[in-house]
Amino acid sequence: MSDRSLVCPVCGPESGSASERGPLAPYRRCTRCGLRFTPGMREPGAAFYASSPIYAGRDERTIARPEPSWAHEVALDRAPPGSRVFDVGCGDGAFLALAQQRGHRGFGVDHDARAIDAARSLRGLHGVLAGRVPEDLARVAGAPFELVTAFDVIEHLGDPVAVLRALRDVVAAAGRVLVTVPHAERRPAWFDPRVDAPPHHLTLWTAAALRAAFLRAGYAEPEIMEKPLAFEDLRLHLVWRRHGPNPPVPRAGLRERFDSLRARVLLVLSRASGRARGQMLVAVARPQ
Numbered sequence: 001m002s003d004r005s006l007v008c009p010v011c012g013p014e015s016g017s018a019s020e021r022g023p024l025a026p027y028r029r030c031t032r033c034g035l036r037f038t039p040g041m042r043e044p045g046a047a048f049y050a051s052s053p054i055y056a057g058r059d060e061r062t063i064a065r066p067e068p069s070w071a072h073e074v075a076l077d078r079a080p081p082g083s084r085v086f087d088v089g090c091g092d093g094a095f096l097a098l099a100q101q102r103g104h105r106g107f108g109v110d111h112d113a114r115a116i117d118a119a120r121s122l123r124g125l126h127g128v129l130a131g132r133v134p135e136d137l138a139r140v141a142g143a144p145f146e147l148v149t150a151f152d153v154i155e156h157l158g159d160p161v162a163v164l165r166a167l168r169d170v171v172a173a174a175g176r177v178l179v180t181v182p183h184a185e186r187r188p189a190w191f192d193p194r195v196d197a198p199p200h201h202l203t204l205w206t207a208a209a210l211r212a213a214f215l216r217a218g219y220a221e222p223e224i225m226e227k228p229l230a231f232e233d234l235r236l237h238l239v240w241r242r243h244g245p246n247p248p249v250p251r252a253g254l255r256e257r258f259d260s261l262r263a264r265v266l267l268v269l270s271r272a273s274g275r276a277r278g279q280m281l282v283a284v285a286r287p288q
């Protein structure tokens, strides 16, 4: 393919891509692995994230009201006792704090220096630093790690395979790397278009694309899971649609109760139809 901006960032030029309607902007869909990707795969840079309403007030909110996370539990299920756990895009350290409560040692990196300050001062996490991946991985102490995680990170990055390769370099030979990504084939397909649109999400993933990315980055065959569609996934997207991706919380008005009711009904109908698909994919793999 002559136009490099239309080349699948997982499969490379040997695969083709087709135009597809995307949230607020067109996507390409890889004809081989099904990855939805933004033409050019250009990351928006720090200023975009610093000014994005999606992240405004995030640290205060998640520290005040930590939410149980299915993906965090999946990850900790795979950590042997006393693991060194490294979280890429650790934010304010919600996952690392949970890992430390379970007897592991937490390390992490995030591009947001404010979130790192919160992780240190409010959660007492000292193995975290502000930096970028893969450039700043060498500065992180504690490698090799028994568990390396990247929750909802690689869909924001311009070269996801290069990032997976960099994570392979810091994971122990018998350790595991776990990533979560937005599922391109989720159903119902609701998702706040502002959250999904490029340049925020550069990619939406299929199981085939995730598998191909791990194999290309030098891992053994990955285990791939789909997060079961849950009430909270649907409720949250109704709230986002009403208030935007940074809703005022907590609220418990009539509208919120109506959204909860709609989410419950929709969940029951989706499950009964047999067509429900989860919003998130998880891949776990050992380095090869």
Ligand SMILES: [Zn+2]
Binding pocket: 008, 009, 010, 011, 012, 015, 030, 031, 032, 033, 034, 035, 209
């Ligand atoms: Zn592809």
